[in-house]
Amino acid sequence: MRYALFLGCTVPVRAMNYELSARKVAEVLGIEFIDMEDALCCGFPVKSINREASIIMAARNLALAEKQGLNICTLCSACTSVLTEVNKVLIEDEELREIINKKMGDIAYNGKVEVKHFSRILYEDFGVDRLKTFVERPLEGIKLAAHYGCHYLKPSEIYDGFDDPEQPKSLDLLIELTGAESVMYQGRGDCCGGAILGVEEEIALKMTKKKLDHVKAVGADAMISICPFCSVMYEGNQKKIEKEFDTKYGLPVLYYPQLLGLALGISPDELGFKLNRVKAKGLLAKLNGEKVSA
């Protein structure tokens, strides 16, 4: 399995632990990542102000992967949604593809690339059963709250129904194969609010807070994220929310590859745990069989 690794903007700068753990896990599983040197931003940030610009940016990234003869693996859910959406449109609409190719000029896209999020690749292509055979260290005794985020599943018409947007299960199954328990909680499908953080911080943080409250209520040891911006909201802004709303969470937010990596027997250091803003010490101690005081 070989993929062009599309890092996007946020992961390589603000979520190096995500990138590090994804690369490490892929290496252990025998999944090869080839870096995309000339990749642009996926196009998501400009879709709101100019849809055409986002289409051309996404098309260029697709064309670059096609030139490498590889399918794309993404880590960020926003990148996933724009690249997948534009890919679908360009594959189906030959006329538009010609127009966009003309606009790109020096490179053309012929519709031969598939875009998938790393978690979807693990779930759908690598497979849960096969992943289980790689587990060296079952993570028993911990309760985790899966956060799917929005763009990983929606709009569902671009994702070929690989999971149900209202009642998803793919991430729960990925979590449970490690031996950990994936807990149900109220508002699992709720949005992190990240997309409007810059527009109206107060609303965005209240959206984030709502889910942190629900996750806290079920006593999860950590939240599992698969998108760097969702983590910015739940982990990066957790202290701010605690301060502004006079509350306390201390809830670690791990990227799924960090969790999987632990189950594969990789050390926390190699998985970038030191870069997590909310330290997962309690969770790691629990896994080591140490008694944790609350």
Next chain:
Amino acid sequence: MPIKLDKLDPNFKFLVASTPGGENITRCFACGTCTAGCPVRDIDERYNPRKIIHMVLLGMKDEVLKSDFVWLCSACYTCSERCPQEVYITELMTALRNIAVQEGYIHPAFTAQASALAKYGSLYEVGEFENKKRGNLGLPELQRKTEKTLEIFKSVGLDKVVQEEK
């Protein structure tokens, strides 16, 4: 403020319907499923997708395009998934934003993002500091070029939106 009939633009809905993402707006039968499931509306009543759609259908062009609420959609797609009329509301909000920008109204948060892309070729600066940190972790060096992004921005007129060096 009550609606002023002489200020309505009856063609606004057609402009929206001819903009990518807005095609299905006239299908709306105002059931309110969008608003009922909206996580932003849950926090702040200023954002109300059913109301926005109705304002567009009535022709309240200025009130919609100059509003702050068109920028409040968090693009979670909950409404789009549930809309029985396939209005694809998230894409519709994108269409409204695109039109607002063409009419000269843009939220500064989006100007800032476009400006960062023009300046760094990424939403965030990727310089010596970032690459040193990456190197220490054993991650490959990262280079982001701006040339192609700027070319694309220019080809669609986004270069005018981008703010110069602050």
